[in-house]
Amino acid sequence: MEKYLEKLLQDNRIGFALLDSDLRLLHFSELFVSFASPEQRPKLGQSITECYPEVVGLEEELGRLSKTPAESLTLACVHRALHEGGTHYLDFKFVALPTQTHEEPKLLFTVSDETDKHQLQQERQQQRNELLLLRAALGAQQQFLSDSLLGSSPAIARVKELVQRLAQAPSATVLLQGESGTGKSHLARVIHYLSFAASAPFVELNCAAIPENLLEAELFGYEKGAFTNAIKSKKGLIEEADGGTLFLDEIGEMPLSLQAKLLHVLETRKFRRLGSNQEKKVQVRCIAASNRDLKAAVENKQFREDLFYRLNVVNLEMPPLRELGEDIVTLASHFLTLYNLDFKKKVTGLTPEAKQLLRAYHWPGNVRELRNVIERAMIFCDTTEIRSRDLSLPIANEQISAPASTGFHLPEAGIQLEEVEKSFLTQALTLAQGNKTRAATLLGLTRDTFRYRLEKYGIE
C-alpha cells in the first residue's frame, strides 16, 4: 500500500511522510527529503520538528488531529530555500489516517511544491501593495505639505483652506500678495506639490533679480543665432515648466514690454522662442507673487491692468507675522526644533518672557526675520530655554529703546533691523580703526559674537 501511495504522490511531485502520534518519522519518500530543511536531513524515528522546524508549536494540535481521522491541517505557502537554489513555496498538509481499534494513530504529512502558483500570487500582491503604499505616501505628502503651513490663527486657517481648494484646480492662475518675508515662495511650492505629481516641474523666477535685457530670453528661450551670443538654442523657463508650475516672484518688477508677452502666454497657452516663428503650446500654471500693491501700480501705469486681472483669478494674501498672535510662538518653536537638530542642542523651549516679547515685537521682516532671530538665539543660548535677552530684539534692549540714553528713536514706519545692525557693526569697526576686540566692546559684545555677526553680514 505504501509503495502505491509513494508512486502516486511521487508522480504528482508531492513528498510525504508517515508520522506516529508523537510526530516521529515512520516512513518518508525521497521527495520529502529534498523538501526538508537544508540544515537537517530526515531520519527514521526522528521527530518531524527537527527536519521541518515549521511544525514546532503545532505538536498539541497535531496530537489532537491524529485521533480524529479525515480531519486535516494545512500550512500554505511556506518559504524554503532548496539545495538547487531560489526560493520555493511549499504547501504542508497533515491528515489523520484511519486506523483499526487499538492501532497506533498515524498522520500522513504531505509536502507539495506550489512555487508557480504562489509566485503568481506574490506578483499580484506585490503590485497591489506597491500601489497602496504609493497612495499612502501621497496622502502623507499632502498632509505634510498642508502641515508645513504652520499655525492655527484665523488668517492662516483661511490660507490653508484656499490652498486645499487650489489643489483641486491645477490650471487656475494665482496671485500671492503680502509683505516681504511672509512666505509667499513657500506657499507657491505648497500649492504646486498639492496640485501636481511630485515629478512635475516647479520653475521659479525672481523678476527683480535678472537684468531687463536678459529676462525675455530667460523666460521664452531662444533659437541659435537669435542674438549675438546665442550660439545654440535654449529652452526658456516657460517651456521648462510645461506640465507644472511657473512661479514668478516679484512680478511687479517685470518690465511693461514683457508683461504684454506674458499676458499672451497666459491667454493662449502658446509662446515663441526668441528668433523663432514657430509657436509652441504649453500647459503651465502660473503663480505670481508681489510685495507691492499691484492695484496701485496699475493706477500709476507701472503694471498692465489686463495682466493684473489675468493673474488675479485667485488672490491669496499672506498675512504679516505681527497679526498672527500665538502662531508667532508656534513658528518660533518650529524653528527651535530645526536648529536643535542643526546645532545638536537640546533647547526645550522659550521662557514666558521670551514668548511675550515675540508676540509684542512688530516683525518688519516677518517669518524670515523670526527665523534669523531664533537662529541667532540658538547659537548663543547656553541654557535649556531661550530667554528674552537671547532674542536680541530691540524692544528688549534698553540701550536701543531708551531715547534718553542713546538718542535712537524707532520711526513709526519701523526699521530693517538687519540693516541697522550692519550699520552699527561697520561704524564700530571704523571707530575702533579695525580693532575687532575694541569694536566688540563698543557694542557690548564678546569678540566671538562680534566676529560671528561680521561673518554673517559679509563685512570685511
Added chain:
Amino acid sequence: MIQKKVCTLGMFGVGKTSLVRRYVNQRFEEKYKTTIGVKVDHKLIALENTNVNLLLWDIAGTEEETPAADNYFRGAHGALVVYDVTRPESVQATAEYCERFLRITPRAKLVFAGNKSDLVEAGRLNENELIKMLGQKNAQHFFTSAKTGENVERAFAALAQAMLS
C-alpha cells in the same frame, strides 16, 4: 534547548521581513518585496545562562482571516507587533492583528515595534500617544529601524525575556 515560536504581525509594508532580516543576518535591503505565506528563520540566543532557539515566523501582512492563516499562529509563544511610524493606518491595524493572534494563542506575549523611525525627525514621535493608540498598556514598546538597526536587538530580546518569564 528551549525553543520559542515568535510571529511577526502587522500590515503589509511595515518592515516585518526587514526587521527579521536585520536581526538574523544583520542586513538591510532597500527594495520592497511583499511576503506571501510564511518564512521561518531561527536565531540562537543566550538569555540568563539559558540557550534559546527563537523560531521567527515572518508572516505575510494579509488582511485575510482564514483558518489556514490562523494556523500560522498556533503554538506561538509571542509576537512582535510591527507598525510603520510614518503610516497612521498601520498603527490602527495592530489592534486587529493582536485580536486575531491572541484568539488563537491567548497566553502569548506581545512587544510592539514602531518601525522606520529613521524616517521621522527625532522628537516628533510621541510615544505616550502611540501607546495609548495601541491599546496594550502592559506590552513593551520600541521605536525601531531595520535600516539603521536601532533597537532591533532590544525589541527581540525584550520579547524573549517576556516569553521566558
